[in-house]
Amino acid sequence: MSAHQFVSVFFLFLATLTLSAQTARVRGVILDKNKQPVENVNVSCLNVISQSNSNGFYDLKIPANQKVVVVFTHISLKKITMSFTFNANEQKEFNPVMSDQEEQMGEVIVSAKNRKITQGVTTIEPEIIRKIPGANAGIENILKSLPGVNSNNELSTQYAVRGGNYDENLVYVNEIEVYRPFLIRSGQQEGLSFTNTDLVQNVDFSAGGFQAKFGDKLSSVLDITYRKPIQFGASLEASFLGGSVAVDAVSKDKKWSAVTGIRYRNNSLLVNSQETQTNFTPSFADIQTNINYQSSARWQWSFLGNISQNKYQFQPLTRQTNFGTISNPLALTVFYQGQEKDKYDTYFGAIKTTFNVSDNFTLKFIGSAFHTLEQEYFDIFAQYRLGEVDASIGSETFGEVSFTRGIGSQLNHARNDLDALIVNTEIKGFHDWKESQIEWGIKYTRESIRDRVIEWEVIDSAGFSLNPPIIDLPRNDQPYSPYTGPLIPFQNIRATNFNTINRFSGYAQWSLKSLIGSSEVWYNAGVRMHNWEVQGAATASRSQTTFSPRAQFAIKPNWDRDMLFRFSGGFYHQPPFYRELRDAAGMVQPNTKAQQSIHFVLANDFSFKMWSRPFKLVSELYYKSLTDVNTYTIDNVRLRYAANNNATAFAQGLDLRLNGEFVPGTESWISFGYLKTEENSNDRGFIARPTDQRLKFALLFQDYMPNIPSIKLYLNLVYNTGLPGGSPSYTDPYLYQNRLNDYRRVDVGFSKVFIDNTSGEIKNKLFKDFKELAIGLEIFNLFNNQNAITNTWVRDVYSKNQYAIPNFMTTRVFNIKLTAKL
Template identity: 35%
Template sequence: MKENHLSLAPQIFFGTCARAQRPKPGCSAGVPSLLNVWRLLGVFLILMGSLASVSAQVESAAITGKVTDLISDRPVDFVTIYVEGSNTAVESGQTGRYLINVPAGEDFQLVFSRLGYRETKVAITALPAGGTKQIDVALAPVESTLEVVVRESKIEEGGMIREQPEALRLLPSTTGNLESILPHIALGVSSGSGGELTSQYNVRGGNYDENLVYVNDFEIYRPQLVRAGQQEGLTFANMDLVRSLSFSSGGFDARYGDKLSSVLDIKYKRPDSLRASLELSLLGGGAHVEGSSRANKDGLKKFRYLVGARYKTTAYLLGSLETTGEYLTDFADIQTYLTYDFSKELQLGLLANYNRSIYNFDPVTRTTAFGGFFETLQLFTAFEGGERDDFLTQMLGVSLTFIPEKKENPFFLKLLTSAFRSDENEAISIGGAYRLGQLDTDLGSNTFGEVINELGSGNQQQSVRNFLDIQMYNAELRGGLEINSGQEDVTRAHFLQWSVKAQYEQINDFINEWERLDSAGYSLPFNESAVELFSVLKTENELQSTRFSAFLQDTWTWRKEDRADLRISAGVRATYWDLNEELVISPRAQILYKPLGGTADISYKLAGGIYAQPPFYREMRGPDGVVNTNLRSQKSAHIVGGITSDFYYGKRNPKKFRFIAEAYYKSLWDLVSYEIENVRIRYSGLNDARGYVAGLDLRLNGEFVPGAESWLNLSLLQAREQLIGVEHREVVGRDEEGQTISEVVEYVPRPTDQLFQLSLFFQDYLRKNDAFRTHVNLTVGGGLPFGIQGDNRIFRNTLRFDTYHRIDIGFSFRLYDRQKSRRANTHFLKFTRSTFLSLEVFNLMQVANQAGNTWVRTILDQQYAVPNRLTGRRINLRLKMDF
């Protein structure tokens, strides 16, 4: 069955022709029709239907705690605890302790009921499968006028950062993508060299290709040819559909895949009522609708749906760049998540996405001044030609989840199958005539600000015709078993998880790039007998391969009232790729410890393991276009230690603040060295480096003003590497004759070495009118290293960009809220649940940050690094309606 699935899916879903590639014999290029999508859906449904005869259920979590009398503080026994709407209940024991299994992945109300006390309902946000949360409740007697007290305490499952998206929706963002908020809420995350134009992010000295992204347990992939932030469209995750997100900056569990740096785990909603939203702004907009069918006689809502569509255009934003011209950008996507519950034990899920990014650019002129006050240079370029880029990505995933309703030793099985295709087309034909000169910086001169000395002039012509088609099909079977052996006051449990996965990949790559340079009428490199091109790259590659992976993990939980909460997770992953015939074993472990019974709310974390990243196509392709099929996995030995403290601050704020500190060290080997141009990563295609990363991450978040969450992150790191067989040197000074003096160094900075990164997201509101709020987004980051083009091996990454610093600010006004409005029945916006209007100012201080360099050569083969600057100040207006 699996072989049939892998062989038929490419033809049914995507057809046999690439959309905009060179047509294959007997076939014309065309856009894959939506009819083909539904045909593949039919194939998947048939496959899933054949498995419906097996038993299945929804994953579970656990809530434990203690119930006491609010007045006497004594334990209360025989309290009935149950999930509202369910028929499963437990009772508290003589010590007031209780333990109840609850459904994972959905919000619910936990009810506490006992004769003589007021019934209490506690709203519980969705818990991850296998997660444990402590809820201590102090019940008020019926005759008492006191309010019930609820205290929460838990170890974060897997040591991951967890956030709800509601507080983040109004954060000012130029991209509109969820990933752009990570530098403000997660540990050790920066936006890299692409700045505000990109959703790519670096984590603890790694690059963007080292990050995992999951949505509802499906691994998400992305386009590969993007070379500049201007080309980036919409990423997969739609904020309107997100229920929760979890993020690990390193030391993650064996159940997550094979990357070196991070995991972003996103869960979409399971709606139970009809809701919708609409958003409009100068940079695009979006809409979504969600709902479910009516409950049957058993109270089960069998069908649930989420549908979201987004549109983004960055022409207005790109108009602030130094290169003038006509920017025509159209980025759009539509996606849906559907679930159908055959019973309380068996659920079918479908996740589908269609994403298209079109970037057209016709440059006219560029004027860039750079250098110091005493020597300021200016590059002026007049262009002709243009760029036409088209990226199409599609994804379809189907899951079948089964968890039998068992009180003792519950287990689950989950089958996931998915198909992904990325069809990428890049066409550039741009010529430019440039002039590089020195500006007059004498304030008293009549020629102040004008070119007084021409250093060089010439022409640059670039031609690119690149086509890349990637298709991936996979099937995975996951399982889990919980074994409880605790007593009334002691919790002991094992949660075993396992998985086996197979993935087929087919890649077709066609590259045709050349660049011609001339200076003062002479082509570079100069040849008296012929005209030579500065660079030429022509290649065509086709790869077909299969990857296999599996993991086994056990999470042991021990908890004793007023003593401690301990969680130990240990597991191992194994991966095999038939292309390079490499088998990699990756053991990983975590220890999370939280003392109980004291006044301090502190937990400790220690994690580590061996992490391996099998190569993908981009790592295998060298600068000459040759694919190295013998490339080995990049590897890392990783250790992380951290502390999390929850504490109260201020008399007016009833909610705890959270402080997190983590220190880490990574030893790296079998690395594939690379250089970064804007956001494009260019690999060497060889396992030619080793290195290390060490750092410290600090985060403080909480409500500095009640009801408005804020985050402050500070990261310090050092990332170093050594090219094997290269004696690195660095310049330490100059002699009397002006010649450079250098010395040998063992390690040099990696392209992602960033000494510090400070991120702040702060919210505030008017004391007498909380409908008017301010959202400040501040980022300050140390300059990233780079080297001289074409000569970046011995003296490697010796130069640095300027410090990146930027402030975005937003002012939002709640025009209407059905729950708070005094004129809810007569307000002109009463057809909405809530409506917000936001005014956003991007790059408030008009800082000219740098995203890379344009290298200009003279006839003497001297090179000048001309900075490519990011966007200037822009104002955006945004309207958000929830229905």
């Protein structure tokens, strides 16, 4: 069977669909002055004619790479003439409003956007990011709807990709690597993502097999570009969860431009819906700016700055968790005293300059600094009662604890402080050489970190203090014999680390677009180098170096069907960052090795038409073989590493994503992912890794009312099978391979658009300067599913049993949101 026939059979269910031509397209919904859809509007460009349907929807192909005129005519409405300039395969949504009084003329120029389909990069439109609802809305909220990307904590912006963990993802803004605070351990302590959605122009995401020009991580790359404004503008968003303001500014001579955003967030609405009753006073705020200066036709400068302050005060009061089975229901009731006070202040600044030496040679210089001051202080005393629940229907005590199996208490204490300064300098070059492109870069990073860790936990059950099992103490058979040994905290971590890490890294890569016969092909090959040394640790460190060769190949056969095949892979190393150097006892292990992955990705993009609208099916099959693995445990969103590189691992899976216009004029998608990732420590055999999320299904859907297109619907649905539930302290993880329940969540949003930027003349003078104005209702966790993030392990001193008590996330929450643009 030929390759052509094989693919045809694989996509048999789509065999009858017509093909999507590789041309630029303009489509949208045509309205009248009363905002009603207009049918039978002739839309023409050169010799191509289309017509709007009963919903006012039209779709027209137009020539690319040239200025063309599109004409909208109707038997009873005035003509609209618009000029468009498109690049190849570009798409534009244009929603005209036809009037019976005057003709309209205008011009739309669509800037070039590299879809990067040959690199296996997913491009996400900023408007989708802003509109789709989520408890922690933003770019990360949309990423969780993609195949291969998993998270079961809606309060966190952290995500895992194809079996990796939260520390294995690269994030760039304007080619500048950005960082997160170090000490955050709970999703509810994360108020804001670094990325300000109001400032975003373009978002690219790669789930693996990425090029050498990106940094040294094992899992993914999120590459974000902030916009360069061309005129004054402003936007506002306000809701029960906080608000944001963004302003675009441009100088009269057009040389200076700036986009600035201020955000504030308060998660009380979400946290108060959890099972733990608290006094919760969070405060998350930041200000961010991107300033651009065009000093000459060849020389550009920009500054990216961010100041963020997160204050988190948490005073738990009570908690009751019901678990077990219908026939054997159990309950954990906890009464708390004490509080937690955390503070995370971060400061970030970067200067970037781009100099076009010639038409074929470009140089870039980037300098950045990141400073974080973090403190984590808490003293929380918890008294718990574990008991059986009365399940007799009709009983006066139905649902209450009828028999107590165990009682106990625990006291948790922490005084953790961290001060980190990270400085980067980097030079990049880009050359057009004959038919090829050559890119290279050299980077120096200095990380200066001062860290103090003081954490301890005392556990008492039925009046008897529990000692840790790893310490050899006198025999303790209370209450039959008195215990005379010392009282020792069940967990006790004390460490002070002053470290400096110097890193030198660089890359070089080559790209070429060519032909094999009548088929288009793309080649990319490159290599990265990374050298680092840890200084200041108690143990003398050695300099370590890694080399990471990578390659990509893509081919677009000259077939009737619109298909693209990609193969990418190579060696991917992750030299340890500070958190990976610190072991479970809080001590830095300076000779921790870089984790290594050999990664292969085989992919297919199939573009087609269904219901006369464009769709694309992306399929990716991947395999990772990992060595020198630094094993870890997950507690909410905090990772604790062993820092001993004593394991091997693998990750394998299949990702599928179908996206297109399920509803005319809107983009939606369906995602499916299968993942299996396991690790083998000290040759004991393979067990599930903490991120082993086997099946994933997600749906992101946009819709509008056919007769009232100003009323919008946004749906975000995610289903994940359960993650491993972890194990109690000091126990063998090989003996605890239980899993959390499946994660199911639906967030839905309804929006009424009063004004949008294509609605024509605004009659109300009060709103004459508005481009957009909308109000929406959001419902988080629509079906009120109980989703667990981790387990709390409770010990019964009598039966010696360990009970896994799920820590549930947020319940159903309602939110109202107002958005406006000037």
